[in-house]
Amino acid sequence: MIALGLHSFFFDSFNIFDSILVLIGCIDTVIKLILLSSPQDSSLSTANSGSLSGVLSAVRAFRLLRIFKLATTWKKFKDLLLTVWKTLKDISTFTIFISLFVFIYALIGMEIFSYQCKKTSDDKIDMVNGKSPLNNFDTFYEALLTIFVLLTGDQWTAIMLDYYRAVSQPLALVFFVTFMIFGQYMLLNLFLAILL
Numbered sequence: 726m727i728a729l730g731l732h733s734f735f736f737d738s739f740n741i742f743d744s745i746l747v748l749i750g751c752i753d754t755v756i757k758l759i760l761l762s763s764p765q766d767s768s769l770s771t772a773n774s775g776s777l778s779g780v781l782s783a784v785r786a787f788r789l790l791r792i793f794k795l796a797t798t799w800k801k802f803k804d805l806l807l808t809v810w811k812t813l814k815d816i817s818t819f820t821i822f823i824s825l826f827v828f829i830y831a832l833i834g835m836e837i838f839s840y841q842c843k844k845t846s847d848d849k850i851d852m853v854n855g856k857s858p859l860n861n862f863d864t865f866y867e868a869l870l871t872i873f874v875l876l877t878g879d880q881w882t883a884i885m886l887d888y889y890r891a892v893s894q895p896l897a898l899v900f901f902v903t904f905m906i907f908g909q910y911m912l913l914n915l916f917l918a919i920l921l
Contacts, residue, residue: 815919823912827876830904831868837900838862842891850890860884875901876908 726734734740839862843855857863860871875881885901 812919816916819916819919823916826908826912827869827872830908831862831865831872834862834872834900835865835868837896838888838892839868842887844887850887852891858884858887860887872904872908875904876913878905878909881905 735744840857842850842858842861843852844858845851845855849855860867860874862868862871871884875884881901885897888901889897891897
């Protein structure tokens with residue numbers, strides 16, 4: 726403000742944005758000091774300051790939006806943002822298609838593998854004393870999470886091995902290998918091709 730002067734400083738919209746965020750940060754600090762130094766019940770004041778402080782501190786995360794100011798000076802970043810914006814239309818229809826694919830495979834996984842795999846702490850299959858593995862198909866929500874983990878390729882062979890040992894081996898192999906071929910290698914690469 727001193728270098729630019731008030732008029733020039735507030736002429737830039739990002740400076741106004743930063744000023745509002747700094748003001749909210751100052752209000753957050755004042756509220757913390759008032760609530761923590763008040764002679765009321767300390768547990769109540771700590772709970773109030775924690776919840777209010779969390780909200781005001783979360784607002785400061787909006788400072789990350791300043792990175793878009795780089796788009797005005799950095800030509801390659803601006804071109805990248807424009808390319809992403811133009812491909813959003815193509816990605817939106819493809820996102821529906823990939824969501825349908827994930828939904829179908831989650832339902833198929835529930836039909837085949839639901840409550841079929843229980844493991845003990847020493848990684849042995851035990852349907853009586855064991856617990857379901859972290860990635861399982863027992864509920865629809867867990868099936869969707871497992872399919873998402875498989876789609877990212879994160880230790881998909883360990884998940885396949887669990888169900889390979891627990892249920893019919895050819896069925897587990899067909900399910901997981903077809904999912905990896907169609908899901909990860911074809912759909913995910915097609916998604917990246919559309920994006921780029």
